[in-house]
Amino acid sequence: xxxxxxENPDSELIAFLDEKIAEFNWARWEVSERKAIAVKLxxxxxxxxxxxxxxxxxxxLMINTLWVCETLRGQQVGSKILHQIEQAxxxxxCDKALLDTLNFQAMPFYEKHGYQVQWTQQGYPxxxxxxxxxxxxxxxxxxxx
Numbered sequence: 001x002x003x004x005x006x007e008n009p010d011s012e013l014i015a016f017l018d019e020k021i022a023e024f025n026w027a028r029w030e031v032s033e034r035k036a037i038a039v040k041l042x043x044x045x046x047x048x049x050x051x052x053x054x055x056x057x058x059x060x061l062m063i064n065t066l067w068v069c070e071t072l073r074g075q076q077v078g079s080k081i082l083h084q085i086e087q088a089x090x091x092x093x094c095d096k097a098l099l100d101t102l103n104f105q106a107m108p109f110y111e112k113h114g115y116q117v118q119w120t121q122q123g124y125p126x127x128x129x130x131x132x133x134x135x136x137x138x139x140x141x142x143x144x145x
Contacts, residue, residue, distance in 0.1 A: 113135070
């Protein structure tokens with residue numbers, strides 16, 4: 001047996017380890033499926049200029065990313081994208097959402113849309129912090145500006 005530290009592991013090793021822990025988890029969790037979900041906005045040339053991505057899992061929508069190009073920020077595009085992914089998750093049977101955001105990112109934006117900080121990791125990655133936020137989803141709720 002040889003334990004080896006790998007300074008720059010290849011993506012195949014990372015994918016292998018991720019798959020093994022997923023197999024372990026799926027054999028033990030009470031939910032049987034997780035599904036990717038995304039929302040995007042394209043410009044007139046077909047380029048993605050805003051979007052969000054995550055997955056639905058049991059009762060949860062887990063948002064991994066929400067991005068709006070610089071020129072569209074402040075025009076409620078992010079609010080509309082967030083609303084769309086939440087509504088799509090509700091259609092899949094989810095009633096809660098989870099995300100994380102860094103101190104220089106979008107905590108006030110998410111708070112404005114009903115997300116509440118459940119936990120803050122101070123000193124992340126050194127002097128900043130990471131906020132873990134949740135929201136109870138509801139049908140027909142409109143994302144505000």
